[in-house]
Amino acid sequence: MIGAPNLLEKIMDLGIQGKKALMAGGSAGMGRATAERLAEAGVDLYISARREERLVAAAKEMSERHGISVTPIVADSSTEDGRRALFAACPDPDILAITIKPPAPNGNFLNVTPDMWRSSIETTLVGPIEIMRNYIPGMKERKWGRIVNIATFSAKNPMIWRLLSGPARSALLNYTASVSREIAPHGVLINNVLPGMFRTEGFDENIEPYADAFGLEPDQETCLAHFMEHNQIPAGFLAEADDLAPMAALLCSSLSRFIVGQNIVIDGGQHQSIF
Numbered sequence: 001m002i003g004a005p006n007l008l009e010k011i012m013d014l015g016i017q018g019k020k021a022l023m024a025g026g027s028a029g030m031g032r033a034t035a036e037r038l039a040e041a042g043v044d045l046y047i048s049a050r051r052e053e054r055l056v057a058a059a060k061e062m063s064e065r066h067g068i069s070v071t072p073i074v075a076d077s078s079t080e081d082g083r084r085a086l087f088a089a090c091p092d093p094d095i096l097a098i099t100i101k102p103p104a105p106n107g108n109f110l111n112v113t114p115d116m117w118r119s120s121i122e123t124t125l126v127g128p129i130e131i132m133r134n135y136i137p138g139m140k141e142r143k144w145g146r147i148v149n150i151a152t153f154s155a156k157n158p159m160i161w162r163l164l165s166g167p168a169r170s171a172l173l174n175y176t177a178s179v180s181r182e183i184a185p186h187g188v189l190i191n192n193v194l195p196g197m198f199r200t201e202g203f204d205e206n207i208e209p210y211a212d213a214f215g216l217e218p219d220q221e222t223c224l225a226h227f228m229e230h231n232q233i234p235a236g237f238l239a240e241a242d243d244l245a246p247m248a249a250l251l252c253s254s255l256s257r258f259i260v261g262q263n264i265v266i267d268g269g270q271h272q273s274i275f
């Protein structure tokens, strides 16, 4: 799906041509798909990730495909050094989208240690907060900014095997609920998209730890069958990265100016709630 014609941009002008966008976590999965949608809207794009080879290849592909500048930044968003590299390479984005991989699925909850909690909090809570905290003052000064966190629906839909992803992201939603109201008067908006089950590169990397957590044979077929049985998805399929990207791009656009502090679940109907 990545690189398919962007119907969203064909239907409506996102109004962000020429703006500077940073997709932190943009070399694969939903971050990459979101970066593609932003590239199609004509932004000046920066993408970051930890693994250099895939990152540089993604930047080159996007730059060639969309005829825009795409700057790769090798940086781990969960560390201070990594964030320093990010801020130095891209000091003043108008648009900031963030995604960070949390620790792998946990097994028995009694085996989750303080170190595992610290790692979850450093990656999925402190990382995004510190990146936002760095960029918000500049966005406020320029009186325009869009921030989107690609987090997880398990922030609203607790799952016993996702303790190292959901709880810290619930805290991230709490933080953004407050901060988004504080900065909205300056034209700077924060919203979050909360994915359910997506077949991405990151999903495939989690198959082995998932097998470990549930005591399964680590082959794809067994794990996927177990996964689909235990995750009832009314839409009936595992999503692709591009099933989320148009919504993330819309929230990054000029069209979202009245959308403040929202958490948009994209999960094929798996999480049942009215609000």
Ligand SMILES: NC(=O)c1ccc[n+]([C@@H]2O[C@H](COP(=O)([O-])OP(=O)(O)OC[C@H]3O[C@@H](n4cnc5c(N)ncnc54)[C@H](OP(=O)(O)O)[C@@H]3O)[C@@H](O)[C@H]2O)c1
Binding pocket: 024, 025, 026, 027, 028, 029, 030, 031, 032, 048, 049, 050, 051, 052, 054, 075, 076, 077, 078, 099, 100, 101, 102, 123, 150, 151, 152, 153, 154, 165, 195, 196, 197, 198, 199, 200, 201, 202, 203, 241
């Ligand atoms: N896939 C699902 O079913 C699912 C379900 C619920 C929630 N989510 C959440 O959705 C988000 C995106 O997931 P995905 O499946 O699209 O992941 P993915 O395929 O692994 O892509 C993640 C992207 O972010 C980069 N990244 C990860 N950790 C980073 C870090 N510490 N610093 C800088 N870059 C980092 C990755 O590159 P490098 O690895 O090279 O750094 C990659 O470019 C994650 O937060 C995940 O928890 C996913």
